[in-house]
Amino acid sequence: MTRPIQNRRLLPALMAALVAAAALAGCSKSEPTPKTTPDGKRIIVIGHAAPLTGPQAHIGKDNENGVRLAIEDLNREGFTIGGQPVHFQLDSQDDQADPRMATTVAQKFVDDRLHAVIGHLNSGTTMPASRVYNAAGIVEISPSATTPRYTQQGFGNAFRVMANDVQQGHVLGRFAVGELAAKRIAIIDDRTAYGQGLADEFAKAAEAAGGKVVVREYTSDKASDFTAILTKIKGQKPDLLFFGGMDGQGAPLVKQMKALGLTSQLLGGDGIHTAEFMKLAGPAAEGVVASLPGRPLDSLEHGPDFRKRFESKFGKIQLYAPYCYDAMQVLARAMQRAGTTDPAKVIPELKQTDYEGVTARIQFDDKGDLRQGAITVYRAVKGEWQVLKTVESD
Structure with missing residues (x-):
């Protein structure tokens, strides 16, 4: 007769243990253990999306290389977030300048649990992708999508580093x-x-x-x-x-x-x-x-140096590479101020951005647009x- 009583007494403890295990499993699934480099730096993957094949591939690669140069600079300077050394990595995806492919790429970034994306290049791809990022709470900074509708949707996670249409x-x-x-x-x-x-x-x-x-x-x-x-x-x-x-x-x-x-x-x-x-x-x-x-690149304080370094490594600037560089720098420094890569804490810091970039002094208005953009x-x-x-x- 004593065994059933003992089992009934053990049941609440057993159930509590199972709930705790499930909760831990759930946390593990939503927040995987951060990967690190061999020297102990936390790896932070940044998404980038643009047409990398087709008739606009030369502009897409230009965008990609702008982000890539910023990441190389940040890694070289020994960047830290929350006092921890970090190492940025680029995940660049081809959206083919196609709205349907753009949403596929956006969902891939969501599934891979990325916290931020630089892109997309085109307005027609940025619009559908932005809805995916907003639903997932991912930071999106477009270096080149100029449609005003992008920032008129009321998405708090959407930013743009150049003047709009x-x-x-x-x-x-x-x-x-x-x-x-x-x-x-x-x-x-x-x-x-x-x-x-x-x-x-x-x-x-x-x-x-x-x-x-x-x-x-x-x-x-x-x-x-x-x-x-x-x-x-x-x-x-x-x-x-x-x-x-x-x-x-x-x-x-x-x-x-x-x-x-x-x-x-x-x-x-x-x-x-x-x-x-x-x-x-x-x-x-x-x-x-x-x-x-923007103003002519060579007339800006950091423009000539950027042009020299970029073109010696990647060839002649096509179009938006300097804006991509600035987008990545603005993102990284917002993460640093927030002390985390958590978008919920990074977004408020992005809204407070005051950064002297390659292309302009970057400040955002209440919609996420660049203030006082020159043409x-x-x-x-x-x-x-x-x-x-x-x-x-x-």
Whole structure:
């Protein structure tokens, strides 16, 4: 008779032990034991996402290398978080500039329990991926997605280190009318979140400044033949043609303009402001005008040194590498101030960022956007982008 009584007495203790074991197992699953280097430094993996294959691969690798250089610098300086030496590692994934692939990559980062991601490159991939990161509570800093909708979603984990399309579009619209004397304006966009969004903002600003949009057409980010569109536009005799899209389409576009005898000034945004555009367009690039958020790199305190170090290691800067470098530096220093990589504690520190980066003094507004972003307008002259004007955005 005594054995059942003893068993009943042991049952609560046994149940408590099982609950404790389950709790420990659960903790172990959600927070795996941190990996360390042979010399005892904690390994922190940072995600990066961009197109690493396809027509935008040169820009994606440029982004990746910007993050990579920042990580090398941080590791070299003996960076610490919470007083513990750390070693950053990069997990760079190819989203193929495809929104569906972007969500697959984002879910991979979530499943791998990463705490932060630098990316994505394109607005069209950043938007769907941002919803995955927000649901998981992962920090996301985009170095190059310029759609204003990214930071208008109200996600507290989303940040951006360059000016957005509203700022850039307004500057370009006013510049087209005020500086380039454009009265009749044609617009082509590639129907992506970036291209269409920038074109929309440009159109509003140009018309507000007194210009007239006489024709608006669209294409895709995969197209290469623009003859039919350009023939239609030529009949409207525009002073200026604005293109919202990337260099892979911008280069054949300007070559076909020349072939058709279309003499309109071609103006574009940061998507065509690349070394690759110069290479692909060849002599047809001469005189093209394009913008890039931020001040000219060589005019900034840390810009020339960054250019020298980056180009000696990775080759000529294509576009966003300096912004990627700054994004990684801002992230690392927020982690250091927080004393942890826990996003819940890092995010408040990111909101308090005041960092003198390669591209700008970086401070974020209440949406996660860069405060007081400048826009610089350039002209293609003999294969190089030469500064025309830098404008402080609204």
